[in-house]
Amino acid sequence: MTGDRRVHREMILEVANLTMRFGGLTAVSAVSFAASRGEITAVIGPNGAGKTTLFNCITGFYRPTGGAIRLHRANELPVDLHLLPGHRIARAGVARTFQNIRLFPGMTALENLLVAQHVKLMAATGFGIGAVLGLSRYPKAERQAVELARQWLSATNLLDRADDPAGALPYGAQRRLEIARAMCTEPALLCLDEPAAGLNPRESDELARLLLEIRGQGTSLLLIEHDMGVVMRISDRVVVLDHGKLIADAAPAAVQGDPKVIAAYLGEGDEDEEAEA
Numbered sequence: 001m002t003g004d005r006r007v008h009r010e011m012i013l014e015v016a017n018l019t020m021r022f023g024g025l026t027a028v029s030a031v032s033f034a035a036s037r038g039e040i041t042a043v044i045g046p047n048g049a050g051k052t053t054l055f056n057c058i059t060g061f062y063r064p065t066g067g068a069i070r071l072h073r074a075n076e077l078p079v080d081l082h083l084l085p086g087h088r089i090a091r092a093g094v095a096r097t098f099q100n101i102r103l104f105p106g107m108t109a110l111e112n113l114l115v116a117q118h119v120k121l122m123a124a125t126g127f128g129i130g131a132v133l134g135l136s137r138y139p140k141a142e143r144q145a146v147e148l149a150r151q152w153l154s155a156t157n158l159l160d161r162a163d164d165p166a167g168a169l170p171y172g173a174q175r176r177l178e179i180a181r182a183m184c185t186e187p188a189l190l191c192l193d194e195p196a197a198g199l200n201p202r203e204s205d206e207l208a209r210l211l212l213e214i215r216g217q218g219t220s221l222l223l224i225e226h227d228m229g230v231v232m233r234i235s236d237r238v239v240v241l242d243h244g245k246l247i248a249d250a251a252p253a254a255v256q257g258d259p260k261v262i263a264a265y266l267g268e269g270d271e272d273e274e275a276e277a
Ligand SMILES: Nc1ncnc2c1ncn2[C@@H]1O[C@H](COP(=O)(O)OP(=O)(O)OP(=O)(O)O)[C@@H](O)[C@H]1O
Pocket: 022, 025, 026, 027, 045, 046, 047, 048, 049, 050, 051, 052, 053, 054
């Protein structure tokens, strides 16, 4: 036996030969990689590389044209995410945030976090039948839901804004609230679509710390991110896509020095210049 950490890495997410076509365009082409449990895996690549498409396949917004996506939770049978509808993917333990914030702006921060737990709360009422029979476990479940919401408001530094409408919060706070909302579903895998977009350097630092804290609590993370500072600082592994294909899958330092990755990003500059010319 060896003490090498990688030998003992267990996967949380397996992406096998994933392909997504839109008509004649292959946005993701036979991509395979694994995200390890308890790690932060980043997916990077130049514009149009297929990152969002890959993400949308994993989180059930698109049904892939080919290949498989499997969630491997500890002590559970693997789940074929590519065969499940979106809401079942969330229930299987995959939460996501969006590039464009999607909170309920008129609800308070706390209410947004309670809505995220509605499936759990409905189950506690026996989906209505238990309440009719006087068997509801709702009050206890509600207390626990509020407690979990408060825990994540505190972790995201939003406790003092709990009763403010989400839409009235500053942009950076809304992004943190989105993450808190996703965490209130108690996911095994948290998928983040460009969480640092639009943040100032101080907010990016705070975000990096928050994501490390989430990892520290045992949740695995998959993130698409353009902010290389954040990616290189917090990721355990970096997967690089270019023109829909996987071109690198390694530790951050190795990816940074990989000539294929450098060429892909430099090529992006050339293409932009050609487009402008
Ligand atoms: N719904 C769609 N219909 C048709 N083509 C699409 C669709 N979504 C994405 N594409 C195309 O698939 C390719 C990959 O796009 P995608 O948005 O996945 O890339 P990306 O790496 O996320 O890019 P960016 O960094 O610019 O967000 C692009 O050529 C894009 O135009």
